[in-house]
Amino acid sequence: xxxxxxxxxxxxxxxxxxxxxxxxxxxxxxxxxxxxxxxxxxxxxxxxxxxxxxxxxxxxxxxxxxxxxxxxxxxxxxxxxxxxxxxxxxxxxxxxxxxxxxxxxxxxxxxxxxxxxxxxxxxxxxxxxxxxxxxxxxxxxxxxxxxxxxxxxxxxxxxxxxxxxxxxxxxxxxxxxxxxxxxxxxxxxxxxxxxxxxxxxxxxxxxxxxxxxxxxxxxxxxxxxxxxxxxxxxxxxxxxxxxxxxxxxxxxxxxxxxxxxxxxxxxxxxxxxxxxxxxxxxxxxxxxxxxxxxxxxxxxxxxxxxxxxxxxxxxxxxxxxxxxxxxxxxxxxxxxxxxxxxxxxxxxxxxxxxxxxxxxxxxxxxxxxxxxxxxxxxxxxxxxxxxxxxxxxxxxxxxxxxxxxxxxxxxxxxxxxxxxxxxxxxxxxxxxxxxxxxxxxxxxxxxxxxxxxxxxxxxxxxxxxxxxxxxxxxxxxxxxxxxxxxxxxxx
Amino acid sequence: xxxxxxxxxxxxxxxxxxxxxxxxxxxxxxxxxxxxxxxxxxxxxxxxxxxxxxxxxxxxxxxxxxxxxxxxxxxxxxxxxxxxxxxxxxxxxxxxxxxxxxxxxxxxxxxxxxxxxxxxxxxxxxxxxxxxxxxxxxxxxxxxxxxxxxxxxxxxxxxxxxxxxxxxxxxxxxxxxxxxxxxxxxxxxxxxxxxxxxxxxxxxxxxxxxxxxxxxxxxxxxxxxxxxxxxxxxxxxxxxxxxxxxxxxxxxxxxxxxxxxxxxxxxxxxxxxxxxxxxxxxxxxxxxxxxxxxxxxxxxxxxxxxxxxxxxxxxxxxxxxxxxxxxxxxxxxxxxxxxxxxxxxxxxxxxxxxxxxxxxxxxxxxxxxxxxxxxxxxxxxxxxxxxxxxxxxxxxxxxxxxxxxxxxxxxxxxxxxxxxxxxxxxxxxxxxxxxxxxxxxxxxxxxxxxxxxxxxxxxxxxxxxxxxxxxxxxxxxxxxxxxxxxxxxxx
Numbered sequence: 018x019x020x021x022x023x024x025x026x027x028x029x030x031x032x033x034x035x036x037x038x039x040x041x042x043x044x045x046x047x048x049x050x051x052x053x054x055x056x057x058x059x060x061x062x063x064x065x066x067x068x069x070x071x072x073x074x075x076x077x078x079x080x081x082x083x084x085x086x087x088x089x090x091x092x093x094x095x096x097x098x099x100x101x102x103x104x105x106x107x108x109x110x111x112x113x114x115x116x117x118x119x120x121x122x123x124x125x126x127x128x129x130x131x132x133x134x135x136x137x138x139x140x141x142x143x144x145x146x147x148x149x150x151x152x153x154x155x156x157x158x159x160x161x162x163x164x165x166x167x168x169x170x171x172x173x174x175x176x177x178x179x180x181x182x183x184x185x186x187x188x189x190x191x192x193x194x195x196x197x198x199x200x201x202x203x204x205x206x207x208x209x210x211x212x213x214x215x216x217x218x219x220x221x222x223x224x225x226x227x228x229x230x231x232x233x234x235x236x237x238x239x240x241x242x243x244x245x246x247x248x249x250x251x252x253x254x255x256x257x258x259x260x261x262x263x264x265x266x267x268x269x270x271x272x273x274x275x276x277x278x279x280x281x282x283x284x285x286x287x288x289x290x291x292x293x294x295x296x297x298x299x300x301x302x303x304x305x306x307x308x309x310x311x312x313x314x315x316x317x318x319x320x321x322x323x324x325x326x327x328x329x330x331x332x333x334x335x336x337x338x339x340x341x342x343x344x345x346x347x348x349x350x351x352x353x354x355x356x357x358x359x360x361x362x363x364x365x366x367x368x369x370x371x372x373x374x375x376x377x378x379x380x381x382x383x384x385x386x387x388x389x390x391x392x393x394x395x396x397x398x399x400x401x402x403x404x405x406x407x408x409x410x411x412x413x414x415x416x417x418x419x420x421x422x423x424x425x426x427x428x429x430x431x432x433x434x435x436x437x438x439x440x441x442x443x444x445x446x447x448x449x450x451x452x453x454x455x456x457x458x459x460x461x462x463x464x465x466x467x468x469x470x471x472x473x474x475x476x477x478x479x480x481x482x483x484x485x486x487x488x489x490x491x492x493x494x495x496x497x498x499x500x501x502x503x504x505x506x507x508x
Numbered sequence: 509x510x511x512x513x514x515x516x517x518x519x520x521x522x523x524x525x526x527x528x529x530x531x532x533x534x535x536x537x538x539x540x541x542x543x544x545x546x547x548x549x550x551x552x553x554x555x556x557x558x559x560x561x562x563x564x565x566x567x568x569x570x571x572x573x574x575x576x577x578x579x580x581x582x583x584x585x586x587x588x589x590x591x592x593x594x595x596x597x598x599x600x601x602x603x604x605x606x607x608x609x610x611x612x613x614x615x616x617x618x619x620x621x622x623x624x625x626x627x628x629x630x631x632x633x634x635x636x637x638x639x640x641x642x643x644x645x646x647x648x649x650x651x652x653x654x655x656x657x658x659x660x661x662x663x664x665x666x667x668x669x670x671x672x673x674x675x676x677x678x679x680x681x682x683x684x685x686x687x688x689x690x691x692x693x694x695x696x697x698x699x700x701x702x703x704x705x706x707x708x709x710x711x712x713x714x715x716x717x718x719x720x721x722x723x724x725x726x727x728x729x730x731x732x733x734x735x736x737x738x739x740x741x742x743x744x745x746x747x748x749x750x751x752x753x754x755x756x757x758x759x760x761x762x763x764x765x766x767x768x769x770x771x772x773x774x775x776x777x778x779x780x781x782x783x784x785x786x787x788x789x790x791x792x793x794x795x796x797x798x799x800x801x802x803x804x805x806x807x808x809x810x811x812x813x814x815x816x817x818x819x820x821x822x823x824x825x826x827x828x829x830x831x832x833x834x835x836x837x838x839x840x841x842x843x844x845x846x847x848x849x850x851x852x853x854x855x856x857x858x859x860x861x862x863x864x865x866x867x868x869x870x871x872x873x874x875x876x877x878x879x880x881x882x883x884x885x886x887x888x889x890x891x892x893x894x895x896x897x898x899x900x901x902x903x904x905x906x907x908x909x910x911x912x913x914x915x916x917x918x919x920x921x922x923x924x925x926x927x928x929x930x931x932x933x934x935x936x937x938x939x940x941x942x943x944x945x946x947x948x949x950x951x952x953x954x955x956x957x958x959x960x961x962x963x964x965x966x967x968x969x970x971x972x973x974x975x976x977x978x979x980x981x982x983x984x985x986x987x988x989x990x991x992x993x994x995x996x997x998x999x
Contacts, residue, residue, distance in 0.1 A: 131861065131864045131865070132673075132857070132860055132861050132864060135673055135864050135868070136673055136860075140672075148670075150670075153665050153668055153669045156668055158665055158666060158668050161666060161668055162660045162666040165656070165660060165666065165873065166657060166660060169653045169656060169657060174644050174649055174844070175649060175652060175653040175656065176842075176844045176845065176874075177644055177647055177649055177652055177841075177842040177843070177844050177845065178644045178843060178844045179639075179641070179843050179844050180844055181631075182623075182626050182627055212703050212707075212846075212867055212871070213867060213868070215865075215866060215867065215868070216703075216866070216867065219866065223739045228719070228741035229741075241864070241865050241868070244861075244862075244865035245865055245866065248714045248740075248862065248865065248866070249739075249740070249741070250719035250720075250740070250741040350668075351667075351668040352668070352669060352670050352869075353665070353667050353668050353669045353670050353671055353869060353871065353872035353873075354667065354668065354871055354872065354873065355703075355867065355869065355870065355871040355872075356871075366623070369623055369627075370622060370623050370735075371735075371739065373622045373623060373626050373732070374622070374706075374732050374735035374736055374739065375706060375707070375710065375736065375739070376703055376704060376706060376707065376846065377626070377704070377706070377732075378843075378844065378846065379846065380703070380844065380845055380846040380847075380871050380874050381844035381845065381846075382656065382844075382845065382873055382874055382877075383667075383871050383873055383874065386873075
């Protein structure tokens, strides 16, 4: 973030001018700086007091100018932090609504793209834009390492022995306590720990389906789940999903007789970033309850919201125990720990039996460390900081894409999560773009991999988990050049 | 272990007696002490030097007596450790050969027994005889905790970030290095890490089968795999398995046209403890190679051998990349860490893709810790100690069962592993015995759960991972009483 320097503007101190004119002049000046990208989204403006002092303008004039800019939607006040530049909404291209006519509605992609995309996961000299997780630098590395050392001192056996079947008790108690934030009312006994969120999803799927059953999923949606369903020999029905309101519930209603379960990401669909409105969440839960169909709720991004309050979960509307909520710390605390859990509602006995079969117990040391970290109250403070960073980065990436990418690019406007979903010119094959980008040491997630549907071939997902640096900006500029070359080549 | 005290025998020091008579007298005395259980299997005898000094007998007389007892099979010399009491082989009842006519050959048990058996996994005031893993006390807890602290200091991020897709590189290098012990010739690139051995088995099964395929497994055999196969919607064919030589290869040959893969535990079948002779291993690999059928080799107990050399693996005979070896540190180092791996041969690309789908990466801190532990050379020393303890405990448990259980009990004679497989009188329902034992705070694994076959209803598996203490002996005595009551009740 860069502070507005005195040199970057040439504010004329109020002399003969009326205060009214002065504040308008100040407004126009700052507008100009935002317009020519001298001030970028996320940049912090000087505090009212210091700006007033530096420029010799009264505090009330600066305040009036800032308020005016806030009303215009150009800047925003953040509690206890000051004023920041907002992106200009008119410069962001709206994302197209979900295509009602999806090609190949039941098709499953079986290509090897995920292996190519993720084979360099731990490599350092690559601009990593394929991940949907925050960068390590945003995570409380030192505090977690200290907590692990503390766990080793406190624990009886350092996690060498088998943990209880349902998982680390302290961790489960803390998850139950935190569930209060999203409307939950749980105890440790309602929770089963797992290896990350995907193992939770797998256990829940096995618990509620039989061979050959059909599961409804969002499209576009979490791409790995398509392969999970394939591996579990389940069929899928794809539900068109809107970039703002999530899955099309009217469409879902028409296929209810054919499905055994739903697996949705109601808060911050990956890759769309859409968050279902509360009314939709309630409607979804009620509709499924009427037909006794379980809903597996992937809530892994639930804590990564950019707004003021945590979105409610579908689970909080669940009266019949039919919602199985799954989550993890992979997007908030430690992706590499693989600590996840599920709240399987009335299917808890089945899920426990499946856990005994597949993993017997969760890894002790990492689960105990997360439990202890939650307990010491370090989580809430960390999450507040993390959300601010992700929200800021999301703006910065959006603005850079708007600046460098071709004019017909469409960008999602997520209210949470760690990624942007980007629609490119139809001439662009995102698999080809992925390969060209890799030659330039830039790793992106191509649309066909994410949505397992050929109609998303000209889409890409860009992770916004890394702080926005010069290197990232250069990477996006290079990506823009590659895209333009591909479009020009196709003409 | 208890030392033979001077009080426990009344050896008359050599006065007027001839040396020859004296050594015979000494022999008879010690035989008597073994016979009346004053000296139990595994008890250490005094050293030749100290015994000679204490009793005023010449060293050569003591040596002659000990040698005589060794020839008689009553005691054994262990390198650099001294002389120990052996179990009397004639008191061990031989295990019946595998039943050729298994009931219900394709049936899968779906009962809830595993949940009941494992729900108290981490509870401390239960005599835990249901597990097939060494007790925590036999594991290098302090050294592992130190290694984890060292890992935290050395590592860039303490394992918070995603590990590479194939898993921790140091760990894979060390696994490759250790594979030399069983005839392997591998590099780190041949290995994929997993969450324990079962996740490795699951990944391999998904890699080599399609929905509805049939997999051959041993019976009795690793019980959790039956549920895994069910969850993966695979069919099974059970291969009768001999307590000494393992799966019946002639029987297997007859079903080859019907199967897509084999999943066996060639070294120390759980629960039988049988180790296939090398000739059988080679024959199995060759037979399957002729039909291009993959063999998933569960080698999780491979390092828990009681003999002088590590059993070879089927993988070491594999020329076509058709053997997928799976293992973990759960039986040797840290059950609670859930660190496993597989060597998927020519299916490595498929396994990596499946890992990306199901877990993306392995938990960083535990995997890095095990890699570091292997590297520091602490493993070999630890394994030597562990094998001695398990072998001793196996003898001690066997002897106690022989002492307390009814005369018609049959006990397996494993050459490795962490368990005994016990055939009880046909009047005994092991599920009922499990429940009665739990009322007495003793946890056992009933046969029907383990073998998923009603013909094993009167069998139980007893874990020998806990050091043989007075409490354990009391537990076995109580178990024996319950068994006798059940038999009496049925008459």
